[in-house]
Amino acid sequence: MFLTHSLKYFYTASSGVPNFPEFVIVGLVDEVQTDICDSNIKRAVPKQDWMNKITADDPQYWGRQSQICMDTQPSFKANIETVKQRFNQTGGVHVYQKMYGCEWDDETGEVDGFRQYGYDGEDFVVWDLKTNTWIAPTPQAVITTNKWNHDNAELEYRKNYLAQICPEWLKKYLDYGRILMLRTELPSVSLLQKTPSSPVSCHATGFFPHRAAMSWRKDGEELHEGVDQGEILPNPDGSFQMSVDLSSVKPEDWRRYDCVFQLSGVKEDIVIKLDKSVIKTNEKSPPLIAIIIAAVAVLALVIGAVGFFIYRKKSGEKPNHRLFDFRL
Numbered sequence: 001m002f003l004t005h006s007l008k009y010f011y012t013a014s015s016g017v018p019n020f021p022e023f024v025i026v027g028l029v030d031e032v033q034t035d036i037c038d039s040n041i042k043r044a045v046p047k048q049d050w051m052n053k054i055t056a057d058d059p060q061y062w063g064r065q066s067q068i069c070m071d072t073q074p075s076f077k078a079n080i081e082t083v084k085q086r087f088n089q090t091g092g093v094h095v096y097q098k099m100y101g102c103e104w105d106d107e108t109g110e111v112d113g114f115r116q117y118g119y120d121g122e123d124f125v126v127w128d129l130k131t132n133t134w135i136a137p138t139p140q141a142v143i144t145t146n147k148w149n150h151d152n153a154e155l156e157y158r159k160n161y162l163a164q165i166c167p168e169w170l171k172k173y174l175d176y177g178r179i180l181m182l183r184t185e186l187p188s189v190s191l192l193q194k195t196p197s198s199p200v201s202c203h204a205t206g207f208f209p210h211r212a213a214m215s216w217r218k219d220g221e222e223l224h225e226g227v228d229q230g231e232i233l234p235n236p237d238g239s240f241q242m243s244v245d246l247s248s249v250k251p252e253d254w255r256r257y258d259c260v261f262q263l264s265g266v267k268e269d270i271v272i273k274l275d276k277s278v279i280k281t282n283e284k285s286p287p288l289i290a291i292i293i294a295a296v297a298v299l300a301l302v303i304g305a306v307g308f309f310i311y312r313k314k315s316g317e318k319p320n321h322r323l324f325d326f327r328l
Contacts, residue, residue, distance in 0.1 A: 007170040008101035013076035037069035050177040102166035113162025202259035205241035211264035
């Protein structure tokens with residue numbers, strides 16, 4: 001637990017989305033955005049200072065990635081039109097997306113690879129690691145999986161890439177950004193409640209790395225019912241935030257509950273007792289709630305801007321190995 005590092009890439013082609021590039025590629029290491037390329041800027045650029053260290057070993061790195069990005073765009077533009085036809089769609093707003101990459105456990109050495117495509121927020125084509133085959137979650141994708149599953153050479157290459165090459169690049173990136181990527185920052189943890197009858201939210205913000213867990217306990221036992229677990233989300237400063245909500249608590253039982261935050265690399269957990277006197281509410285602290293609402297709004301814009309707003313599931317080809325994408 002907590003020892004897994006990840007390298008992910010999101011390719012996004014959009015149609016009918018105003019003020020948004022038609023094509024975007026975003027790279028992330030441990031959920032931190034490392035680079036971006038889109039059809040507006042027409043080049044790949046680093047989003048972390050330490051990514052510039054790559055040019056010391058490979059001076060042509062960014063130029064090569066820019067060219068690959070632009071060469072990949074036509075296939076994605078064609079594919080989004082193909083999918084629209086399969087769903088009998090013409091106009092409107094549509095998004096076609098690919099995500100692929102790998103995870104590496106730095107304690108056990110275990111590696112896991114993943115690769116999948118989505119359309120308008122739903123899975124379209126998913127690669128199964130165990131069988132090394134493509135699966136069609138929707139009937140409109142069957143023609144694609146039948147075609148791709150007959151290309152054995154490509155299937156073996158992708159499997160080897162995700163199992164061997166991808167984790168090698170992940171380790172290299174972690175080494176380049178060691179000071180920042182392997183740092184530890186503890187969060188500020190607060191109890192929030194909109195109204196006296198609303199769920200109590202335990203909110204942690206400002207932590208790093210993203211490998212963290214948060215839960216509610218009653219009498220020392222972790223709760224699963226009456227608990228709404230939120231996702232780990234990025235902050236504008238590169239740190240992360242998350243929350244977990246607790247509902248249906250009898251006033252006389254409040255002190256039997258506590259919120260627990262666990263962070264990778266930190267032995268001691270952060271524990272906060274459920275105490276009405278420390279809860280921040282709309283009535284007692286309007287400025288705080290306003291700040292939280294503003295932060296969430298900014299976060300939504302940031303997530304949308306980097307182009308990975310489609311996938312809701314946990315599911316990241318290395319820049320030097322971004323081959324042109326197959327036609328559907």
